[in-house]
Amino acid sequence: MKLIRKNKAPKDGGSSEPEPIIKPKQTNVPWKVLIVDDEPDVHAITRLNLKSFDFAEKNLMFLQAMSAREAKEILQKEENIAVALVDVVMEEEDAGLKLVEYIRNDLGNKMIRLVIRTGQPGVAPERLVVDRYDIDDYKDKTELTAQKLYTTIRSALKSYRDLSTINTNRIGLHKILDAASDLHQPQSMSQFFDGILTQIIGLCNLGENNLISTISSGLVITSSDERIEVQAGTGRFANLGAIHEIQTEVQKIVQTCTDSIETGDKPEELPENIIPIPLKLHDKVLGFVCLENALQLSKDDRNLIEIMAHQCATALENLRLYVDLKEANRQTLHMLAVAAEYKDKDTGDHINRLARYTTQLSLELGLSKQESENFGISSMLHDIGKIGIPDAILQKPGKLTVEEFDVMKTHPVLGTEILGKNKWFSTAYNISNGHHERWDGNGYPQGIPAADTPLEARIVAVADVFDALTHKRCYKEAWPVDKSLAVIQEDAGKHFDPEVVEALIRLHERGEIEL
Numbered sequence: 249m250k251l252i253r254k255n256k257a258p259k260d261g262g263s264s265e266p267e268p269i270i271k272p273k274q275t276n277v278p279w280k281v282l283i284v285d286d287e288p289d290v291h292a293i294t295r296l297n298l299k300s301f302d303f304a305e306k307n308l309m310f311l312q313a314m315s316a317r318e319a320k321e322i323l324q325k326e327e328n329i330a331v332a333l334v335d336v337v338m339e340e341e342d343a344g345l346k347l348v349e350y351i352r353n354d355l356g357n358k359m360i361r362l363v364i365r366t367g368q369p370g371v372a373p374e375r376l377v378v379d380r381y382d383i384d385d386y387k388d389k390t391e392l393t394a395q396k397l398y399t400t401i402r403s404a405l406k407s408y409r410d411l412s413t414i415n416t417n418r419i420g421l422h423k424i425l426d427a428a429s430d431l432h433q434p435q436s437m438s439q440f441f442d443g444i445l446t447q448i449i450g451l452c453n454l455g456e457n458n459l460i461s462t463i464s465s466g467l468v469i470t471s472s473d474e475r476i477e478v479q480a481g482t483g484r485f486a487n488l489g490a491i492h493e494i495q496t497e498v499q500k501i502v503q504t505c506t507d508s509i510e511t512g513d514k515p516e517e518l519p520e521n522i523i524p525i526p527l528k529l530h531d532k533v534l535g536f537v538c539l540e541n542a543l544q545l546s547k548d549d550r551n552l553i554e555i556m557a558h559q560c561a562t563a564l565e566n567l568r569l570y571v572d573l574k575e576a577n578r579q580t581l582h583m584l585a586v587a588a589e590y591k592d593k594d595t596g597d598h599i600n601r602l603a604r605y606t607t608q609l610s611l612e613l614g615l616s617k618q619e620s621e622n623f624g625i626s627s628m629l630h631d632i633g634k635i636g637i638p639d640a641i642l643q644k645p646g647k648l649t650v651e652e653f654d655v656m657k658t659h660p661v662l663g664t665e666i667l668g669k670n671k672w673f674s675t676a677y678n679i680s681n682g683h684h685e686r687w688d689g690n691g692y693p694q695g696i697p698a699a700d701t702p703l704e705a706r707i708v709a710v711a712d713v714f715d716a717l718t719h720k721r722c723y724k725e726a727w728p729v730d731k732s733l734a735v736i737q738e739d740a741g742k743h744f745d746p747e748v749v750e751a752l753i754r755l756h757e758r759g760e761i762e763l
Contacts, residue, residue, distance in 0.1 A: 278309040279405055280328060284319040284347065285335040285365070290389070294333065297394040303405045316343040320350060329360050330408040331401060336366040336377075345372065345381055352382045359411055361404035365389055445481075445537065485540075505536045525553050527561040534561050577672055578625060585628035587635065598715055599628040601763075605711035606704075608760065612751040613707070623704045626675040630683050630708050633663030645722045657692045660684055678702040683709045686743045698745060706745040710736065710752055713744075718763055729756070729763070 281298075283291050291312050301308050311326060313319035315338050323329065332351070336344040344364060351357050363385040366372055374386045384407065385400055392400070485498060501518060508515040508524075515524050515536065527535040537557050585599045607624030611617065634642060637659055641652045648656060663680030667673040682705030685691035687698045698706050717732035727735075733756060740749040755761050 278307045279303065279330045279408075280309050280311060280326065281401070282311045282313065282319065282322060282326075282329050282332040284313045284316065284332060284338075284344065286314050286338040287335075288314075290335070290365075294397070297397050298401060301398065301401065303402055304409065308401075315339050316347040316350075319347055323351065323355060323357075331361045331363065331404045333363050333365050336364060336372040337368050341371055345377065348381045348383060359408065359415065361385075361408050363387060363400060363404060365392060485538075501538070505538060509533060509535060525550075525557045527557050527564065529558075529561040529565050534564050581625060581629060581673070581676070584632060598719070601715050601719075602627050602630065602708070602711055605715060605761070606707055608755055609707045609711060609748060609751050610704075612755055613703075613747065622675055623679075623707060626673070626704065627679055627708045627711065629663070629667065629673070629676040630679045630712060631659060631663070632666055632676070632680060633659035633661065635666075636662040643722060647723070657684075660693045675704055679705050679708045681705070683712060685709070687740075687745060688742050691743075707748050710744050710748045714752060729761075 283294055285291060295310055298308055298310075311322050311329065313322055317339065319332070319334075334344045334347055336342065338344060340346070344366070348362055348364070351360060351362065362383045364372070364377055364381075364383050365387050367389040369388050374388075377383065378386055384404060387396070387400060485502075501522065504515045504517045505524065514526070518524060518538070519540075521540060523539045525537040525539070526533050527537065537553065537560070539553075603624040606627040607620045610620035610623045615623070637656060641648065641655055644652070660680055660683075664677055667677040667680055678701070681693070682698070682701035685694065685696055685698045685701050685705065689695060689697040691698065698709065714732060714736060717727045717735065718729055720726045733753065736744060736749055737753065740746040752761075
């Protein structure tokens with residue numbers, strides 16, 4: 249997602265009116281047709297007969313190859329060729345058929361429509377070719393009159409356009425489905441909007457321009473709290489950087505939409521060929537979907553886009569509600585952690601350091617940033633059960649008796665009883681229940697091998713002991729870092745998960761552990 253900062257009034261008191269935007273004419277990229285034939289006359293006649301050809305308000309661009317070898321070179325360089333007219337007999341008797349197999353199998357191109365044209369049907373009988381090769385039409389050159397050539401090309405282009413639309417929809421739907429299960433994450437929200445935009449372009453038959461060229465473009469801009477963001481873009485709106493880095497015309501379009509979100513008014517200073525579709529929820533404009541070169545949209549197309557835009561607005565509002573709820577839960581977790589540590593003056597900052605160490609170790613072990621941060625915040629409740637331990641035991645300056653230690657060992661169980669009532673605290677539950685288990689199975693409360701406990705518990709086990717050793721407690725002075733690491737390393741494979749210990753050592757060697 250790209251942050252678009254809101255404009256502020258100029259300090260010199262000058263006009264803040266946007267500069268007029270140049271209004272480009274709508275253009276359509278022609279369909280690419282590849283002619284593969286070793287007879288120059290065939291090329292000339294084909295171009296002549298199709299000179300005035302027009303389909304879906306687009307004409308033709310001819311690519312010419314005098315052999316299958318030349319055709320391969322063109323196919324490797326040119327993307328989105330719609331139709332290929334392929335002769336069979338060229339440098340070899342079956343050169344055209346081998347080219348068909350190369351296109352379908354080696355290039356994996358299933359979209360291009362392949363029409364076999366042959367002047368020697370005896371060499372490549374129609375039934376044999378149709379049955380054996382993945383082609384879309386077979387024509388004897390003697391029967392390919394100007395009218396039949398027109399019909400053949402039009403049918404092939406219609407088929408190509410429809411396949412492109414289906415493929416565009418498939419890509420868009422895939423993006424939406426991938427994102428839908430995790431929409432509360434900002435990167436998933438961006439992916440969701442990207443999928444919606446792709447679907448809109450595909451469903452409304454804008455897909456051939458969007459995917460085959462860079463002419464048709466789309467843009468999704470949304471507002472959330474104090475931020476206005478570019479959520480998705482195609483064509484010239486793809487990969488937008490900071491607003492000051494965007495090309496002038498695109499910057500003006502984006503800024504116009506940004507200003508309209510702030511004021512709630514319809515953007516007026518857009519080029520004529522750009523259609524803005526508002527993302528509205530309860531009469532409040534949350535953003536815009538802007539489609540470029542989409543003037544041919546029918547009323548049904550617009551209705552469909554408006555339905556999808558409403559879904560975008562609903563998703564955005566759901567994200568906002570989720571973020572608010574998540575932040576409230578984080579605050580609740582932090583308050584519970586502070587309450588648990590409140591009675592122990594020596595360990596008041598312990599929970600903050602533990603959260604930092606846990607996050608660092610999780611990242612070092614290859615976990616995602618999201619999961620690492622979740623482990624870190626959840627680690628703050630590792631000793632929540634101590635809230636039920638008598639002060640005389642919890643704050644005793646000397647060594648605990650066997651009986652006292654038995655009471656102290658009940659705090660993980662007390663913690664799970666507190667945390668087990670809400671599934672949102674499931675990670676904290678795992679940590680509380682398992683961070684005192686040992687790798688050799690001699691820990692508590694269950695006395696099971698630590699390898700059988702969740703990873704988050706094994707990470708916190710190391711981080712907790714490291715912090716306890718390197719900081720003063722009511723029963724001990726702080727140890728030097730090297731001595732603390734040596735003790736932990738010696739207990740790798742006995743008390744601690746060896747991989748977690750190695751991660752701690754690596755972090756220390758890089759100077760990333762801050763006490």
